[in-house]
Amino acid sequence: MRTKNQALIFELSKSERVGHSLPHLDVPEQALDTLVPAEFVRASEPELPEVSELQIMRHYTALSKRNHGVDSGFYPLGSCTMKYNPKINENVARFEGLAHIHPYQPVEQIQGALELLYELQTSLAEITGMDEVTLQPAAGAHGEWTGLMMIRAYHEANGDFQRTKVIVPDSAHGTNPASATVAGFDSVTVRTDEQGLVDLNHLKEVVGDDTAALMLTNPNTLGLFETYIEDMATIIHQAGGKLYYDGANSNAILGIARPGDMGFDVVHLNLHKTFTGPHGGGGPGSGPVGVKKDLIPFLPKPTIVKQDDLYTFDYNRPQSIGRVKPYYGNFGINVRAYTYIRTMGPKGLRHVSEYAVLNANYMMRRLEPYFDLPYSQHCKHEFVLSGRRQKKLGVRTLDMAKRLLDFGYHPPTIYFPLNVEECMMFEPTETESKETLDEFIEAMIQIAKEVEDNPEIVQEAPHHTVIGRLDETLAARKPVLRYID
Ligand SMILES: *Cc1c(COP(=O)(O)O)cnc(C)c1O
Numbered sequence: 001m002r003t004k005n006q007a008l009i010f011e012l013s014k015s016e017r018v019g020h021s022l023p024h025l026d027v028p029e030q031a032l033d034t035l036v037p038a039e040f041v042r043a044s045e046p047e048l049p050e051v052s053e054l055q056i057m058r059h060y061t062a063l064s065k066r067n068h069g070v071d072s073g074f075y076p077l078g079s080c081t082m083k084y085n086p087k088i089n090e091n092v093a094r095f096e097g098l099a100h101i102h103p104y105q106p107v108e109q110i111q112g113a114l115e116l117l118y119e120l121q122t123s124l125a126e127i128t129g130m131d132e133v134t135l136q137p138a139a140g141a142h143g144e145w146t147g148l149m150m151i152r153a154y155h156e157a158n159g160d161f162q163r164t165k166v167i168v169p170d171s172a173h174g175t176n177p178a179s180a181t182v183a184g185f186d187s188v189t190v191r192t193d194e195q196g197l198v199d200l201n202h203l204k205e206v207v208g209d210d211t212a213a214l215m216l217t218n219p220n221t222l223g224l225f226e227t228y229i230e231d232m233a234t235i236i237h238q239a240g241g242k243l244y245y246d247g248a249n250s251n252a253i254l255g256i257a258r259p260g261d262m263g264f265d266v267v268h269l270n271l272h273k274t275f276t277g278p279h280g281g282g283g284p285g286s287g288p289v290g291v292k293k294d295l296i297p298f299l300p301k302p303t304i305v306k307q308d309d310l311y312t313f314d315y316n317r318p319q320s321i322g323r324v325k326p327y328y329g330n331f332g333i334n335v336r337a338y339t340y341i342r343t344m345g346p347k348g349l350r351h352v353s354e355y356a357v358l359n360a361n362y363m364m365r366r367l368e369p370y371f372d373l374p375y376s377q378h379c380k381h382e383f384v385l386s387g388r389r390q391k392k393l394g395v396r397t398l399d400m401a402k403r404l405l406d407f408g409y410h411p412p413t414i415y416f417p418l419n420v421e422e423c424m425m426f427e428p429t430e431t432e433s434k435e436t437l438d439e440f441i442e443a444m445i446q447i448a449k450e451v452e453d454n455p456e457i458v459q460e461a462p463h464h465t466v467i468g469r470l471d472e473t474l475a476a477r478k479p480v481l482r483y484i485d
Pocket residue numbers: 079080139140141142173175217246247248249270285287
């Protein structure tokens with residue numbers, strides 16, 4: 001039930017009621033007439049709700065409680081790494097010397113910020129085993145595109161204009177073939193075998209002198225580590241292609257394995273996943289890209305360099321693919337990631353991956369008796385189950401996902417990856433306690449039992465949320481952007 005406080009904010013409006021106090025005007029009022037061209041001056045006041053500060057506060061607080069966030073509950077959304085965002089990161093991001101500077105300030109005045117970015121680049125290069133890193137890309141897919149544009153520039157600099165194809169396994173993240181297409185390549189699919197790993201024989205068939213690169217998501221979207229990575233690297237390098245590592249979800253390998261050591265030429269990371277940038281609601285993100293030596297000339301410019309004792313920007317990079325983002329990336333997210341890396345330290349980062357993998361395997365083994373497990377080897381940071389057993393009883397994966405909402409959980413990723421029928425993809429992350437995992441597992445077991453004994457309760461879920469089941473297509477195409485009683 002909606003309380004009075006959650007009433008329509010426009011209906012609470014009373015003429016002349018104010019919830020703000022602005023400073024006194026410190027420019028002459030007539031400046032308005034002379035500085036703003038007449039056609040841009042409003043003829044009438046905008047129709048805004050006139051409410052007190054307390055009313056607006058309650059309005060937004062009520063709205064925020066209708067949402068699910070990692071600070072309010074378990075969020076095992078596979079491939080998204082909804083881990084806890086430590087609050088010390090927020091404190092540091094609000095430091096005046098970091099939050100109140102301007103990108104056009106002279107470099108002498110922002111040495112601390114530049115040092116932070118430089119140190120972050122260096123740490124990420126160390127973590128991934130690459131030679132240099134750019135922090136410009138705004139998110140994972142943007143990093144993929146940036147990496148592919150560098151690979152393209154590299155091949156063209158060698159006169160290799162026939163390299164038009166990017167090979168992408170069918171177990172890759174969906175953004176990989178999309179980024180390849182946007183970067184002007186044709187994407188070629190390589191199959192996975194019955195173990196859920198890239199089929200090397202098929203890879204040998206599709207590779208050729210038109211191969212620009214292989215893009216590998218590792219661990220792949222089935223949560224499995226690609227065991228034959230070094231063989232893949234040999235196959236691609238012998239054909240003259242480059243190896244791209246999608247490291248958006250690096251939560252299973254920190255301090256344990258490095259893409260650079262496996263033979264990869266380019267890698268991107270998602271600081272908003274693995275490195276705790278808060279990313280509900282789509283952003284902002286940060287998708288740094290690391291490269292090996294022979295791709296360094298093509299990095300976006302400017303790069304941040306240290307000359308003698310001064311951090312500064314290097315624009316003199318004739319082979320650069322250019323700028324990919326205004327200024328130097330999403331600075332605030334980079335500050336949070338830097339803080340996280342420094343507070344965890346090398347041992348802490350390794351523990352992150354050990355616990356992320358342990359939690360995923362624990363959940364997978366406890367749920368195995370109740371749902372189909374299509375790939376039964378140990379998983380990395382996430383795993384997939386299939387709802388095909390439940391589908392035979394008339395209950396779809398979508399229904400079970402909706403039922404989880406009644407227990408106060410965010411559902412897993414569903415119907416992805418596409419090569420698993422009625423797929424559910426779980427990523428518990430390292431920050432959850434065993435108690436939370438156990439409670440969630442019990443909810444899943446209860447839902448499996450309901451499917452057998454009382455399927456309607458699952459088919460008609462959710463029952464306890466503010467809004468019931470929506471037509472999701474209609475909701476996206478024709479959203480109703482107001483309260484409904
Ligand atoms: C999330 C993700 C991406 C895309 O990252 P965005 O920041 O959403 O653009 C790419 N690859 C993998 C494996 C991912 O999990």
